[in-house]
Amino acid sequence: MLSDKLSAYMGFAAKAGALQTGYNTSLLLIKRRKVRLLIVAEDASDNTKKKMTQKCASNNVECRIFGTKESLSHVTGKKESSVFILTDRNFSKIIREEIDRIQSEREVFL
Numbered sequence: 001m002l003s004d005k006l007s008a009y010m011g012f013a014a015k016a017g018a019l020q021t022g023y024n025t026s027l028l029l030i031k032r033r034k035v036r037l038l039i040v041a042e043d044a045s046d047n048t049k050k051k052m053t054q055k056c057a058s059n060n061v062e063c064r065i066f067g068t069k070e071s072l073s074h075v076t077g078k079k080e081s082s083v084f085i086l087t088d089r090n091f092s093k094i095i096r097e098e099i100d101r102i103q104s105e106r107e108v109f110l
Contacts, residue, residue: 002071006075006095006098006102009091009098010072011076011077013076013088013091013095014077014078015077016088018086018087018091019076019087019091021081021085023048023052023083025083025085026085027055029085029087030056030061035056035059035085035086036062036088036089036092036093037061037062037063037064037092038056038061038062038064038084038085038086039064039065039066039067039085039086039099040053040064040066040082040084041066041068041072042065042066042067042068043069044065044082045082048082048083049065064100064103066103069081072084
């Protein structure tokens with residue numbers, strides 16, 4: 001589940017033009033070295049998750065598997081997608097920290 005903070009940050013990033021979506025867009029932006037953080041939805045196909053994490057690792061791009069396609073698309077106002085790309089350093093830092101905080105809290109409950 002997305003926190004209110006994370007929802008707000010993702011929405012701000014989308015409105016500021018610092019958030020893109022889509023598998024092909026992500027490949028293009030990774031190639032151009034524009035990606036600061038890549039988020040793959042937890043309900044994306046296994047193949048998409050595998051390819052994106054490998055592509056990020058080989059290009060030194062931070063990647064998180066988090067949220068659902070529906071919840072991430074809703075807060076960003078974008079069409080339903082599995083891959084979300086942040087291109088701004090400041091937005092990516094604060095969103096990455098919030099995702100990490102949520103995931104660490106989840107681990108405590110498991």
